[in-house]
Amino acid sequence: MAANLPTQAQVQGGAGVTEPxxxxxxxxxxxxxxxxxxxxxxxxxxDHKVIAKQFLIxxxxxxIIGGTLSSxxxxxxxxxxxxxxxxxxxxxxxxxxxxxxPEFYLALVTMHxxxxxxxxxxxxLSGTFSNFLIPLQIGARDMASGFxxxxxxxxxxxxxVVMFSSLFIETGPAAAGWTIYPPLSALPQAIPGSGAxxxxxxxxxxxxxxxxxxxxxxxxxTVINLRTxxxxxxxxxxTIWAFFLTAILGLLSFPVLFSAALLLIFDRSFxxxxxxxxIYIAGQALPNTGGSPILxxxxxxxxxxxxxxxxxxxxxxxxxxxxxxxxxxPIFGYRAMIGSLLGISLLSFIVWAHHMFVTGMNPxxxxxxxxxxxxxxxxxxxxxxxxxxxLWRGNIRFTTAMLFSIGFVSLFIAGGLTGIVLGNAALxxxxxxxxxxxxxxxLVMGSSAFFGLWAGVYHWFPKxxxxxxxxxxxxxxxxxxxxxxxxxFLPMHYVGIAGFPRRYYAWTGFDTFSQFADLNKFISAAxxxxxxxxxxxxxxxxxxxxxxxxxxxxxxNSTTLEWTTPVVPGHGNWxxxxxxxxxxxxxxxxxxxxxDFIPQHVPYSQTQSSxxxxxKEME
Amino acid sequence: MTTLGILLVLVLLLxxxxxxxRLQILTSIFSGSSARxxxxxxxxxxxxxxxxxxxxxxxxxxSFIDNYDKMNxxxxxxxxxxxxxxxxxxxxxxxxxxxxxxxxxFVYSYKYQHKEGRRAFFFPHNNKIEVIWTLIPAIVxxxxxxxxxxxxxRITGPAPKDSVVVEVMGKQFNxxxxxxxxxxxxxxxxxxxxxxxxxxxxxxxxxxxxxDFVAPEIHVPKGHPVLLxxxxxxxxxxxxxxxxxxxxxxxxxxxxxxxxxxxxxTDEMRAQTGNPKFNYELACNQICGRGHFAMKxxxxxxxxxxYVAWFGQQKSFSEQNPDVLASFKQKSDKLVEKESAxxxxxxxxVPVSAKASL
Numbered sequence: 001m002a003a004n005l006p007t008q009a010q011v012q013g014g015a016g017v018t019e020p021x022x023x024x025x026x027x028x029x030x031x032x033x034x035x036x037x038x039x040x041x042x043x044x045x046x047d048h049k050v051i052a053k054q055f056l057i058x059x060x061x062x063x064i065i066g067g068t069l070s071s072x073x074x075x076x077x078x079x080x081x082x083x084x085x086x087x088x089x090x091x092x093x094x095x096x097x098x099x100x101x102p103e104f105y106l107a108l109v110t111m112h113x114x115x116x117x118x119x120x121x122x123x124x125l126s127g128t129f130s131n132f133l134i135p136l137q138i139g140a141r142d143m144a145s146g147f148x149x150x151x152x153x154x155x156x157x158x159x160x161v162v163m164f165s166s167l168f169i170e171t172g173p174a175a176a177g178w179t180i181y182p183p184l185s186a187l188p189q190a191i192p193g194s195g196a197x198x199x200x201x202x203x204x205x206x207x208x209x210x211x212x213x214x215x216x217x218x219x220x221x222t223v224i225n226l227r228t229x230x231x232x233x234x235x236x237x238x239t240i241w242a243f244f245l246t247a248i249l250g251l252l253s254f255p256v257l258f259s260a261a262l263l264l265i266f267d268r269s270f271x272x273x274x275x276x277x278x279i280y281i282a283g284q285a286l287p288n289t290g291g292s293p294i295l296x297x298x299x300x301x302x303x304x305x306x307x308x309x310x311x312x313x314x315x316x317x318x319x320x321x322x323x324x325x326x327x328x329x330p331i332f333g334y335r336a337m338i339g340s341l342l343g344i345s346l347l348s349f350i351v352w353a354h355h356m357f358v359t360g361m362n363p364x365x366x367x368x369x370x371x372x373x374x375x376x377x378x379x380x381x382x383x384x385x386x387x388x389x390x391l392w393r394g395n396i397r398f399t400t401a402m403l404f405s406i407g408f409v410s411l412f413i414a415g416g417l418t419g420i421v422l423g424n425a426a427l428x429x430x431x432x433x434x435x436x437x438x439x440x441x442x443l444v445m446g447s448s449a450f451f452g453l454w455a456g457v458y459h460w461f462p463k464x465x466x467x468x469x470x471x472x473x474x475x476x477x478x479x480x481x482x483x484x485x486x487x488x489f490l491p492m493h494y495v496g497i498a499g500f501p502r503r504y505y506a507w508t509g510f511d512t513f514s515q516f517a518d519l520n521k522f523i524s525a526a527x528x529x530x531x532x533x534x535x536x537x538x539x540x541x542x543x544x545x546x547x548x549x550x551x552x553x554x555x556x557n558s559t560t561l562e563w564t565t566p567v568v569p570g571h572g573n574w575x576x577x578x579x580x581x582x583x584x585x586x587x588x589x590x591x592x593x594x595x596d597f598i599p600q601h602v603p604y605s606q607t608q609s610s611x612x613x614x615x616k617e618m619e
Numbered sequence: 620m621t622t623l624g625i626l627l628v629l630v631l632l633l634x635x636x637x638x639x640x641r642l643q644i645l646t647s648i649f650s651g652s653s654a655r656x657x658x659x660x661x662x663x664x665x666x667x668x669x670x671x672x673x674x675x676x677x678x679x680x681x682s683f684i685d686n687y688d689k690m691n692x693x694x695x696x697x698x699x700x701x702x703x704x705x706x707x708x709x710x711x712x713x714x715x716x717x718x719x720x721x722x723x724x725f726v727y728s729y730k731y732q733h734k735e736g737r738r739a740f741f742f743p744h745n746n747k748i749e750v751i752w753t754l755i756p757a758i759v760x761x762x763x764x765x766x767x768x769x770x771x772x773r774i775t776g777p778a779p780k781d782s783v784v785v786e787v788m789g790k791q792f793n794x795x796x797x798x799x800x801x802x803x804x805x806x807x808x809x810x811x812x813x814x815x816x817x818x819x820x821x822x823x824x825x826x827x828x829x830x831d832f833v834a835p836e837i838h839v840p841k842g843h844p845v846l847l848x849x850x851x852x853x854x855x856x857x858x859x860x861x862x863x864x865x866x867x868x869x870x871x872x873x874x875x876x877x878x879x880x881x882x883x884x885t886d887e888m889r890a891q892t893g894n895p896k897f898n899y900e901l902a903c904n905q906i907c908g909r910g911h912f913a914m915k916x917x918x919x920x921x922x923x924x925x926y927v928a929w930f931g932q933q934k935s936f937s938e939q940n941p942d943v944l945a946s947f948k949q950k951s952d953k954l955v956e957k958e959s960a961x962x963x964x965x966x967x968x969v970p971v972s973a974k975a976s977l
Binding site: 098102103106144176181183184187189191203208232276277278279280285289290291292293301327328331332333334335336351358359360363367370371374375377378382383385388389391392393394395396397398403406409410413414417419420424425426427429430432433434470471472473475477482483485486491494495497498499501503504505506507508509510511512513515516519521529586589590591596 | 647668716741742745752763775837851897911965
């Protein structure tokens, strides 16, 4: 096993470069040190930790953009009668006589969804933590291919540049919803955003998918091949199981989105009719016949549904880890947790058409997908119960990461339960595309995944930057956000039950939807306040990188391998040999042990007082 | 000037926050609380969780009750009553689970907050418990699936043979309505024939289409099954009629359908809601462009007799647009002659045949 070599063999370029100002033991290969240029070290780096930080900071950038867009359309929804002349310095021609342009409103919604789902919660979350934690927690010096890993980030960067530029073009960015259903997304005659904006969207997503695949292949390979001595699959931290399965989901489903995007590009530019048929638009009958818009939806949701698990599973993994660490208690039902992750991964591929119950799809298919969809609630329920049981009789420290993890569980329950309504085809007839759906997925995948992301950042910040984030500011950030999320999304369910359709610029044209003007104001105000609360986090994050309290090697008294590295691990992660692993990652508060945690690399022979009967044989 | 003032105030506020932040750090260093592993804030957070549970839970319950009446659009279809019952039954089950799990989450967080000298209970797994809490959700889900599946098959099953047929066609940004006329058969349409007059793309060389009529709103009789045939001529739209609990996409190139039975006339609903201006509304519920949010159509539910009377007053499209008819006539003189003869002879019996269709 290559991973066991006590050398720097796997490290490309300058091995074991240490961060300035951080001292640790001299290691055997001192003569291999050479200075890396700034470009090599911070820009075109092949070090998984630097790449992780690149993903994180790009993700934060995108989250600010995505949040700003949502504040803009919430202004419109809360105060549909107001004029927004004061926004014209920022939005220019998209403010028409003081009113937000309705097509630009749709563009805002579209880009908010695209940015949050793909650029923040896929790249920013999974990209950051898969990169950062996989090698550190399995005991590897770096990813299987550092170069491919670097490409993965730079493809993401390119994709970001293309998507960002689409915000500024004359016809506006893509505006057909983040699901870009054709024919709307295929025909610039239907909406101007489907012109150059949609082209850039598709190009950007194609690059994004390349980035995901490069990353995913790397994560999978690394987890399979580069585990350190003793790190069997049944000793992996749940984070790694989550990242591993997430990468598999991405690898199997993103190519299908690519095919959908490709066919759409053909329909848009080369006159094919994959998704177009019998269309009369802008005074003209189009020649396309025989295509099916529903086919696109099948292709889209074949990615789109696993995608929500791609977003949530890394968060689940990190939350499991953080809950156990801070409750000072083993995660309850380690194997059941892995089993439910496997179950969710498998089922996530065969539930996609529950997004399409009322599209005219054969009702029999609807029945099948309803059945499969409601099964997936079972592993999710098991995970929730296991998290609760982990807290039971723990000894809980409320670090900021822990608060966000508890918040995650709360939001995951709140949002997950309503999925049972939406997965029921008979009930989805009424609820489909209403604000009930918006409230549901913003809680269960949007906010929950964000909470997982924040929990991860607060928890692993010391290992990333060698400093601690400020706890007090963290508490302020958590409480404002937690309260804000509930104040936004709980009332949104009422609006949804009343049947308010999503992606509406205003509901004022309908008597049926006239009753919740005040509630919508309230939601908008809460959303905008919660958005501004995020600047507390952003300040804390950047301030702490430079001025935060210095961290110790293992500030949370955690058991996993990343905490055995120096305060700021260099390229290659461990200055000496990679530690071998002897036990599972959750030996917290073991009876008879000297401390309330036993790290994974401590052999049973050193812990005879706490070994369980079956462990005695391994001493 | 005011902008400058506001900016100045904001900057000053930021400076004050910055100073407070530094002060907070310094005091925590001097008091030594930054060195303690678990400080006072642990207790504060634990208490906040309990406050959040109690106050938040109460606020949620209050706001839910307060808004309950507003969030249920009155029901006006047979299947709507069934789905509504199922919806609230499901919500009650979910509400119970929600309440229990949230209480456990926050109470455990409070109760098992860090205490000096205590050790957590080493309890890594228990297969019996795992099996129990796998089986219970599985059984509950099985019940919900079964109920949902039965209702879904009933709703999406074939429409009764004697249903009133109405065709709705979505376009950017309004709805077009077509009725099959006396012969109860919708004529062939072809999107290539669409123009400003012939918005449906009537192919009047098909004799079934000659008596079809278009209407500015949907009229349906109370207590009688209605089969909506749904089409789109440009992008995706969705027919969404919240009061009837009806929703179905309008897909270009793929006609869809949905049948339902209205249970209350518009007048009855006006009396029930106390709103004399009440109208059943059809909304577009699939993003379709600039006018998506204003793509509305009114639906009128009549007493059966009124419906028959209304039906009898309608003039067929071909009758209203003789030019269009003539253009088809030129194409196939012989065929159209026959049709117009048929439509003239049938004109006298309109109310009867409409009644027969009920």
